Amino acid sequence: MANKKKNKWTRRAFMVTGGIVGGGLVVGLGGMMYVNKKIKEYTGEGFGEGTSLNAWIRIAPDNTVTMAVPRSEMGQGVYTSMPMLMAEELEVDMSTIHLVHPQPESPYANPFLMVNKPRDVYHGLNIMEKILS
Structure with missing residues (x-):
């Protein structure tokens, strides 16, 4: 062997x-x-204290509005137009609106994974119309 x-x-x-x-x-x-x-x-803890209307908007006790904008600012004016639209709809001063860029989770998902110039503002307006109506 x-x-x-x-x-x-x-x-x-x-x-x-x-x-x-x-x-x-x-x-x-x-x-x-x-x-x-x-x-x-x-996510929720990053917004701080306040009343959360949904995944995008939180109103704090001092009347500051925190808004999640899941789009990149690449010249199409998303970080300017979205707070303007929000201030107009909520009838508040634009200086009380603060923007945060959220983590990529399902409510903030961008299924196309791209920046789509003017459509980002249009898409955000459609979301806000549904939220605030």
């Missing part, structure tokens, strides 16, 4: 494998905890 060697873990192989698996778990779970913390920061 041939001399058969048993497949045996060496101490070195065990330590290397354990280090790789442990490091992967630390990085993976730590990353998930960081992402969850940031999601909480940019």
Whole structure:
């Protein structure tokens, strides 16, 4: 009979494998905890105290309005036109409206993953008409 060697873990192989698996778990779970913390920061808790009308608008006790604008400002005027429209609809001064850029979650999703120049303002107006009516 041939001399058969048993497949045996060496101490070195065990330590290397354990280090790789442990490091992967630390990085993976730590990353998930960081992402969850940031999601909480940019969702309901990131708005602060106040009355939340929906996922986009929150009115604080000091009458400041926080508005989530899930579009990029790339020259189409989203960060200017959306607060103007909101101030007009709520009949408040535009200086009381503050903008935040929310995390990419389902209510803020941009299914086309693009900036669509004038359509971003038009799309935002349609959403606000539905919300405020």
